Every structure is written in structure tokens, then in C-alpha cells.
Amino acid sequence: MDAPSADGPFQINGRCIDCGTCWQFDPQHFAPGPSRALVQHQPCGRLETERALLAMQACPVAAIEATPDLRQLTPVDGFPDLVCEHPAAQVLYCGWASKRSFGACSWLVVRPDGNVLIDVPRWSAPLARRIKALGGLAAIVLTHRDDVSDHAKWAQAFGCERWIHSADADAAPEAERLIDGDDAMRIGSDLTLIPTPGHTAGSLCVQLGQSRSVLFSGDHLWWNSEQQVVVASRTYCWWNFPEQIRSVRKLLDLDVAWLLPGHGHRHHFEPGEWRRAIDQTLAWIS
Ligand code: SF4
Structure with missing residues (x-):
């Protein structure tokens, strides 16, 4: 009970x-x-x-x-909500979670090269007005097939391109841009798409910046605040867990200051803490 x-x-x-x-x-x-x-x-x-x-x-x-x-006291302009700042970019949480993506977080990166939405919330006209006031959207990145929600409405409203990995592209067949294979790809000066297959065949992480970066991890990894660990979940792996372990290892050498997942807690890492946390995760799941 x-x-x-x-x-x-x-x-x-x-x-x-x-x-x-x-x-x-x-x-x-x-x-x-x-x-x-x-x-x-x-x-x-x-x-x-x-x-x-x-x-x-x-x-x-x-x-x-x-x-x-x-x-009646609900703030009209509550979302998006500022989470962290990176040189030349701000990262905000969009709220308005969608049942179709089981409440997954979507994140807005506000940057001079054009704003990027990482995964999508449910359609919300008030949120769209706020995003328009912040400069609109230049692109949407879909981290994997589960979190595509109302991508068509958001893309149409802002006339922006959608990125998704080709292995999950059937979940968003209208997506204009595909990434293939396992090699990372830079989009713009400060965003890198890192294929991390495992949770799904087409899962990818998005890295903002290289130093003290912000890592948007979809459902590949998240933070468990009770146990103070980075989680790669076998229970919630829908495709191939040995592949997911290999994908976790790919991220070991990154310099991550913020982990912003689709589900689970967000977390800030002090310098050096990321590598220790991923080492611990790998020891636990390997
Ligand atoms: S966990 Fe919270 S946000 Fe999610 S469905 Fe339940 S009440 Fe709503």
C-alpha cells in the first residue's frame, strides 16, 4: 500500500x-x-x-x-527553467512532460549559433511562445526512439531540422538529418552527437562543449541521488546490455560537469568526479 x-x-x-x-x-x-x-x-x-x-x-x-x-498562482512563464550555464550557452529544463515519452525530460540549449531542443516535451503553446522569445529553435535532437513525443508539432512550429540516429529513425521518419554508425559527429561549434547504442540501437548522447561539458544522456545513463551513483540500467535496457556497457566505456574520458538525463536525477560533477563515477558504474555492471 x-x-x-x-x-x-x-x-x-x-x-x-x-x-x-x-x-x-x-x-x-x-x-x-x-x-x-x-x-x-x-x-x-x-x-x-x-x-x-x-x-x-x-x-x-x-x-x-x-x-x-x-x-491560479501557477506562473505563466515558469518553463523553461534555467538549470545551468556553460560558456556561450544556457541550458533550461522545458517541463510540460509528455505521457508518450513517459515523462522524459526535454532540455533547451540557448546559444548564439541557434537554440537546440534535446528531446521534446508535449506540445504547449505557452512554452512555444517562451522559446520563440528566447530566439526560437534551429534544431531538435532526439536521443532515442522513446522520447520523440510531439516532435512533428515542434519542428513545424519552428521550421527546424530534427536529428536522430538512423537505427531509431523509424520512430521519427520525418527527421531531416540522420547520424549513422558509432562515430561521434559535431553539429555546430559546440555540440557533439555521440552514438551510445544499448538502451536502444539508436541511442545517442549530446555533449555541449568539451571542457566541463554538459552531457544530455537520454535513457543511456542517469544519476541515482539516493545511492549517489551513475546508473546504466539492465532492467530498462530494451536492446542490448553488453553494447550499452561498451557505450558507457566510450564516455569515460569525457570531462563532464553536468549529467542531464531523460529520466532520473540530473547531477553536477566536480572536476575528476565524472571518471570516478563512471569507473564505479563500469565495475558494477561489467
Ligand atoms: S510521478 Fe509525479 S509527475 Fe509523474 S505522473 Fe506521478 S505525479 Fe505526475
Whole structure:
């Protein structure tokens, strides 16, 4: 039986699919339960309430409930939400998670060479207006077949190209640009697509910058904040786990400051910490 949520105006209903969106975005108030999320602390004050309301907006299945007077306080321009900065680029979380991608995160890279969306949220006109105000979209990168969601609507709205690996291209056959094989490919001056087959045959990671880089990992890797480890999951591997292990090894020599996955927690690494974490992961799964 699920643990009860804290008494108060925010509650989780039976529609919850346990996607993790709420507790990844707002861990102060939401937490994983045995089979669905729970409200571990009711928000207190305006800023905390707005954060919880944005988690409610991000939920892909309307499983978070609040009273009508609180719902009115939902910030109009809450998403995208700034996560980190890299020289010449900002990275923001888009919210508006999609049930079709099981609530996977999508990330917006705002950069002088043109903004790039990494995986896609559900279609949202308010979010599209915000992205337009930030300069629109030059490209969409789809990390793998599971997280393509409403890619057609986003591509049409911004007239931008979509990238996907050819091994997963049947999930987005309209994609204009394909990457083949296992070799990394630079797109623009600061973004690298790194094929990391395993979770699916066409999984790829996206690296922003080379030094103290931001790594968008799709479902190839994520951070487990309870155990403080980088996870490559055999349970959630849909294609070939030995290949996924080889793909993890490919990332060992990167200099990663931020890991931003599709699912699971995001994490900031101090210099040198990435290699130790990946060594630990490889020792665990090999
Ligand atoms: S975001 Fe919604 S569906 Fe996902 S875990 Fe939270 S309440 Fe459940």
C-alpha cells in the first residue's frame, strides 16, 4: 500500500504513472513512493508554492491536484527553467512532460549559433511562445526512439531540422538529418552527437562543449541521488546490455560537469568526479 501524502492542498491522484517528473523537478515537496509519487512536504510560502505548481504543470497525466485558488498562482512563464550555464550557452529544463515519452525530460540549449531542443516535451503553446522569445529553435535532437513525443508539432512550429540516429529513425521518419554508425559527429561549434547504442540501437548522447561539458544522456545513463551513483540500467535496457556497457566505456574520458538525463536525477560533477563515477558504474555492471 502506498505511503500517504502529507496533509494539505497538494495531493497525488490515481492517474500517477510513477514517471518521476515531479520529484526530479521539485524534490523538496515530492518524492517517489512504493508505486506512485507522494507529497512529502506541503509547500510553504509563495516561492515554494510556485515550484510545486510548476511540478503540477509538468506532470504528463494531471496526477497532481491542488485547490483552484492555488492553481491560479501557477506562473505563466515558469518553463523553461534555467538549470545551468556553460560558456556561450544556457541550458533550461522545458517541463510540460509528455505521457508518450513517459515523462522524459526535454532540455533547451540557448546559444548564439541557434537554440537546440534535446528531446521534446508535449506540445504547449505557452512554452512555444517562451522559446520563440528566447530566439526560437534551429534544431531538435532526439536521443532515442522513446522520447520523440510531439516532435512533428515542434519542428513545424519552428521550421527546424530534427536529428536522430538512423537505427531509431523509424520512430521519427520525418527527421531531416540522420547520424549513422558509432562515430561521434559535431553539429555546430559546440555540440557533439555521440552514438551510445544499448538502451536502444539508436541511442545517442549530446555533449555541449568539451571542457566541463554538459552531457544530455537520454535513457543511456542517469544519476541515482539516493545511492549517489551513475546508473546504466539492465532492467530498462530494451536492446542490448553488453553494447550499452561498451557505450558507457566510450564516455569515460569525457570531462563532464553536468549529467542531464531523460529520466532520473540530473547531477553536477566536480572536476575528476565524472571518471570516478563512471569507473564505479563500469565495475558494477561489467
Ligand atoms: S509527475 Fe505526475 S505522473 Fe509523474 S510521478 Fe509525479 S505525479 Fe506521478
